[in-house]
Amino acid sequence: DIDGVGRKYHLELVLEDVLGKDSTVNCTAEVLYHLGNKNIAPDVQFTLEGELKNTEEADNIFYNRIKSLEKELVAENIPDSRGNVSPDMEPFHLLAWVASGYVIWQNSTENTKFQLAQIKRVKQVKRSDEYLEFDYTILLHEMVSQEIIPWQMTVLWHPQRGVQVTQDSRQPKHAPE
Amino acid sequence: LQLDFWLAPRGLGHPVDIRVPFPSLQPVKAHLEANGVSYSIMIEDVQALVDHEQMEMLRSPRRLPLSTSTFSYDAYHNLDEIHAFMDLLVAENPNLVSKLEIGRSTENRPLYVLKFSKGGTNRPAIWIDTGIHSREWVTQASGVWFAKKIVLDHENDEGLASVLDKMDIFLEIVTNPDGFAFTQTQNRMWRKTRSKHSGSICVGVDPNRNWDADFGGPGASRNPCSETYHGPYANSEPEVKAIVDFVKNHGNIKAFVSIHSYSQLLLYPYGYTSTPAPDQKELHQISEKAVAALSSLYGTNYKYGSIITTIYQASGATVDWTYNQGIKYSFTFELRDTGRYGFLLPAKQIVPTAEETWLALKVIMLHARDHPY
Numbered sequence: 071d072i073d074g075v076g077r078k079y080h081l082e083l084v085l086e087d088v089l090g091k092d093s094t095v096n097c098t099a100e101v102l103y104h105l106g107n108k109n110i111a112p113d114v115q116f117t118l119e120g121e122l123k124n125t126e127e128a129d130n131i132f133y134n135r136i137k138s139l140e141k142e143l144v145a146e147n148i149p150d151s152r153g154n155v156s157p158d159m160e161p162f163h164l165l166a167w168v169a170s171g172y173v174i175w176q177n178s179t180e181n182t183k184f185q186l187a188q189i190k191r192v193k194q195v196k197r198s199d200e201y202l203e204f205d206y207t208i209l210l211h212e213m214v215s216q217e218i219i220p221w222q223m224t225v226l227w228h229p230q231r232g233v234q235v236t237q238d239s240r241q242p243k244h245a246p247e
Numbered sequence: 248l249q250l251d252f253w254l255a256p257r258g259l260g261h262p263v264d265i266r267v268p269f270p271s272l273q274p275v276k277a278h279l280e281a282n283g284v285s286y287s288i289m290i291e292d293v294q295a296l297v298d299h300e301q302m303e304m305l306r307s308p309r310r311l312p313l314s315t316s317t318f319s320y321d322a323y324h325n326l327d328e329i330h331a332f333m334d335l336l337v338a339e340n341p342n343l344v345s346k347l348e349i350g351r352s353t354e355n356r357p358l359y360v361l362k363f364s365k366g367g368t369n370r371p372a373i374w375i376d377t378g379i380h381s382r383e384w385v386t387q388a389s390g391v392w393f394a395k396k397i398v399l400d401h402e403n404d405e406g407l408a409s410v411l412d413k414m415d416i417f418l419e420i421v422t423n424p425d426g427f428a429f430t431q432t433q434n435r436m437w438r439k440t441r442s443k444h445s446g447s448i449c450v451g452v453d454p455n456r457n458w459d460a461d462f463g464g465p466g467a468s469r470n471p472c473s474e475t476y477h478g479p480y481a482n483s484e485p486e487v488k489a490i491v492d493f494v495k496n497h498g499n500i501k502a503f504v505s506i507h508s509y510s511q512l513l514l515y516p517y518g519y520t521s522t523p524a525p526d527q528k529e530l531h532q533i534s535e536k537a538v539a540a541l542s543s544l545y546g547t548n549y550k551y552g553s554i555i556t557t558i559y560q561a562s563g564a565t566v567d568w569t570y571n572q573g574i575k576y577s578f579t580f581e582l583r584d585t586g587r588y589g590f591l592l593p594a595k596q597i598v599p600t601a602e603e604t605w606l607a608l609k610v611i612m613l614h615a616r617d618h619p620y
Contacts (some may be wrong), residue, residue: 151591153594
């Protein structure tokens with residue numbers, strides 16, 4: 071506890087590559103949750119001990135594939151009800167993972183635990199510049215309340231320039247059904 | 248080269264899609280690279296996709312299973328298929344398995360429990376339920392697998408045989424059938440029951456907050472639109488009341504296991520208070536052993552402890568009620584995974600999940616057998 075400021079956590083963790091479980095990197099991090107105002111994202115500082123895998127080749131292949139699409143790509147329900155993700159949809163799944171990480175960070179408190187539950191819809195938005203743009207509607211699962219929260223996010227990506235979430239907003243739950 | 252063009256060439260700047268037979272892969276790649284033509288692999292193995300689709304097509308038009316040996320345990324099934332499975336299992340093993348109806352859901356679906364018994368009258372019993380939260384699909388699927396496993400192993404597996412010599416096993420596979428049907432047709436993420444309440448447009452009660460153990464206390468919501476809505480009063484949900492009545496009428500249940508997903512946890516009471524349960528030490532030791540057995544199969548990591556210290560505070564939870572009724576060995580599982588797929592666990596993980604969980608269940612069952620009370 072830091073008087074007047076908030077609560078700081080010191081973490082030691084191991085990062086594991088989702089695509090290759092034998093690839094791990096140690097990481098230390100400090101997370102500061104601010105007192106009072108729950109609308110500020112926690113501060114995060116981290117150090118990686120080692121390097122993340124180079125994915126340049128796969129990134130470029132994916133980039134070129136999407137850039138050269140005639141029609142804007144649209145896909146729904148990734149994974150589907152049975153947990154299936156087709157191989158050509160996997161990069162969208164991974165991209166959503168990264169982008170939702172940002173949204174989760176921005177909306178986390180000491181009393182939340184968010185996971186990406188599903189991509190409801192992803193729609194490519196064509197751009198004249200070098201970036202790829204996708205409009206995602208995702209479902210976040212919040213563990214403590216057990217709520218499923220729809221969230222919209224606009225994601226920009228470029229192999230060398232990385233991921234940006236330029237806009238995101240919490241969506242109203244469907245009709246209470 | 249036997250190239251099969253799925254999108255034929257039609258001019259500069261237009262993509263071309265080609266199915267390439269395996270022996271031609273190398274020369275095609277070499278040719279493209281030598282000419283500076285960029286390409287990407289859209290489908291790595293067309294045959295695998297075709298085989299998979301064939302299998303899916305045999306499965307749907309949703310033909311009901313013909314025997315429990317041809318039933319696909321590695322796939323997710325709907326309510327009709329699971330009911331058909333239960334009836335087949337009973338028909339194939341009438342001396343071991345019987346089906347009981349313990350009540351009806353809000354939408355009047357039957358609440359079926361399979362009873363595994365080698366005889367006797369009102370023997371001490373073990374209860375297992377899956378699917379109380381309908382979106383946790385790996386649990387109902389595991390329940391189906393457990394049922395078959397008991398039948399397969401009841402004579403040749405020493406541990407299971409010895410349990411059944413002294414005790415009965417009750418297994419409720421689809422504990423929340425209304426919710427389950429809803430996840431199939433309308434909303435894959437539905438958790439609660441489907442009861443309606445005057446004064447609210449929202450539907451459903453969290454069946455794991457509806458039990459009479461600090462009902463309405465912190466750790467549940469009084470908002471009908473919430474996923475953890477406890478309901479208007481304890482046991483308001485027929486799905487819950489049916490089990491309560493069954494347990495009370497039976498009077499001789501010695502172990503009670505309620506199965507959920509996801510998070511990979513083995514939990515024991517309490518959820519509503521941080522005061523340790525009187526049998527905390529023993530329950531902790533059993534959990535340690537059960538988790539070790541589970542991990543031994545595929546290395547899956549589980550944490551264990553009381554509900555409130557391990558996951559979160561919850562009031563009106565199933566195993567808090569069963570424990571306070573005197574069922575000492577009351578446990579809750581949270582199965583795979585830890586969030587990568589969450590509720591949408593790929594079907595190919597059903598069997599490994601069920602297999603490893605079964606090892607943990609056996610530890611609990613054997614302990615109950617060896618420690619009568």
